[in-house]
Amino acid sequence: MSEITPDLVRHLGVLARIQLSDDEVTQLTGQLDVIVDNIAKVSEVATADVPATSHPIAMSNVFRPDEVGQTLTHEQVLQNAPDAVDGRFRVTAILGEEQ
Structure with a gap:
């Protein structure tokens, strides 16, 4: 039995402040019903012993040791x-203050 009914779609449209035609209600009823069925199928497969993942392949960051090298x-x-003053690079002002 379908969980999504045309009345439910109309109610959701009112809550979302979206005016839906009868054709749109019919189309959305079918589409939302398929979505809810698919979510139910995924919920049946998902079990507590399967850890949630954000990526299908295990990934890890590879960092090198933070060691001071030759500077x-x-x-x-x-x-x-091109220009240096007091041990610093001298560059043209970008805000037009020193021109």
């Missing part, structure tokens, strides 16, 4: 900079 000196970093 550049200030001189090495700034050696090819």
Whole structure:
């Protein structure tokens, strides 16, 4: 027996403030009934011993250890900079304050 009836679809339309024609009610009744049946089938298969998953294949993040490596000196970093002041890159202002 179908759980979704035309009266239920009309009621849902009123709650959603959607005006539905008779053809739309008939079409939606069938479509919603199929959706509810499919959800019921999935619910029958889902059991407590099957863990919920977000992805069909087990995935894990691969991180390398966070270790300090060899770094550049200030001189090495700034050696090819077009303009530098006080050990920093000098760039054009983007907000038009210094032109």
